[in-house]
Amino acid sequence: MSQKNMVKAINEALRHEMQKDDRVVILGEDVGKVGGVFRVTEGLWDEFGDSRVIDTPLNEGGIIGTAIGMAAYGMKPVPEIQFSDFIFPAFDQIVSEAAKYRYRSGGEYSCPMVIRTPVGGGIKGGAYHSQSPESLFIHTAGLKVICPSNPYDAKGLLASAIQGEDPVLFFEPKRVYRAVKMEVPDDAYTIELGVGKVVREGEHVTVVAWGAMLYEAIAAAEQVAAQGISVEIIDPRTLWPLDIDLIAKSVEKTGRIVVVHEAPKACGFGAEILQLVCEKSFLHLQAPPARVTGFDTPFPYTRENDYLPLAHRIVPQLVETARY
């Protein structure tokens, strides 16, 4: 056990899974000798060699397409897409192929593959290094979608994802990569997919947030506590399948819900969460379900801290929802 950041925790999960199962291979742009653009795979090429930590041509569709073939053969590829903004050349392969491989072959073939990719803004990355495309993949049946908020969860969730038999999108909040350190066991462990976590207990408003925005929700909750508003915060950890029962249970206690996410509002995952809450817990609601999100614009470069739903944008919504 020692203090680790998310980069180190993910690196450990990859190492452990590669040691345990020689079907696990990493492939992507500069993931080998360089160790990845964020150095998440650092040292793995030295340990496992270039047959298991593979530098590929700069072609996302080719990376995911070949990974699908590897998975069909019986391997467990863990491709890295340098930024989730670069995933779109591979979108057709993920949506039309990986997500449907098991389905359209009646279960004869499958696509056990974990696509790791940094997500989110706040690093002065502008339109093409900051987006949060999770809802596009949640909308595609056959994919699991994970977005950890801290090093401990990242390590355990990634291990579970790699050990599973389904295609997984593993979004790594790049703003958290080196910003958060915590105690993380040195040994391997897993965290069950589809199980959320109450990270702060409260009485008046339920907030659902994940990835880097979890910290903004916590900061906002601390600010409104001074006004007597007690906020319960849930980190779903796995976005799909969603632990809706945990969220509904909280809403049935607080009667109020605010979802926070970086992605644009229209058809963002917040819309789905709030509708599910309406279906499950409508009669418990005491205020309109609310969202604090990115805007329905491309991700801006200069004013990213106004685009992002940071604490200063969450606070007014918490007050409005609590006092409704």
Next chain:
Amino acid sequence: MVHTTNANDLVALYRHALRARLLDDRLTVLSRAGRIGYHPDAQFAELVIVAAAAALAPTDWLFPTARDHAAALVRGVSFGEYVDHVVGNVDDKTAGHGTPGTYSSRALRIAPPSTQVSQHLTHATGLAWAAMLRAKPEQLSASVSPRVLSSVSPRGEQEAVLAFFSETAADAGDFHSAVNFAGVINAPIVFLCKTDGSEAPAPDVEVKDKAIAYGIHAEECAGHALEVFEHVSAALDRARRGEGPTLLEVRIATSPNPLEQLYRQLLQEGSIDELEDFAWRRDQMVEIDAALTAAFQKEAPSVGSIFDHVFERASSVHASDREAVTHLEGSR
């Protein structure tokens, strides 16, 4: 069932191709009559498809398009199995999920075809890549689960991959990704392009020349069955020897119809007898009709099967929808 124990046997290849043609004819009629969703046929390419498929070893892998069911027949898929799939009944191997032509079989090493043009080619390269990595003795470790051993052929023996596509798919991006990656990693794969040879080739647009850009070996041949068999066999051998991928462009004539031309040739040579051939065709058609009759009599998959095989295990995501729609079964 015809078995190509001697793949050099032109009559055997002729009969494989003819079986595919007879099935095509029947399914095309059913498609036009609205009895099945649709049927992507293999017209003019039957001989090329069966000759190439016959060159595969049982341990090799096939990545067909939706028009290459003739190869599945060569690999051992019966008329009954194929029409169960096309009809989409309870015995369809894809569980009523795959559209006609997307038949796959892990046991026969037939990968799921894609309807997204050329996307299966990157899968084929990836599988060849995996087979290459696994065949390297230095990659072996003792920690392989029994499940892996059963799903992966004996290591150390190089498996090769054959992927079909048509010349129009060479315009799509994934063709280039697949060939590029295959060249970079020297994958044991044969890309077989079925080119419409009804017009004289324009030298500047020949698919085989695209291999130059990716540094891989290229060949071309006419769509004669034995010629295709020999070229594909040689290319697969190159792949197994570690000499890398081959892009093989096969020019397929449409007039005269290659299968009818071969029929006349075999008659002329005395390799087949007209009456015996007629009786053989009749037997195949009877078999196809019997298979179809049986397929149409079978039940559809249960409505709950809509939710099968989305994930490895039944998901909480589907629980309420599955329950609701199952409750309604039979009410429509």
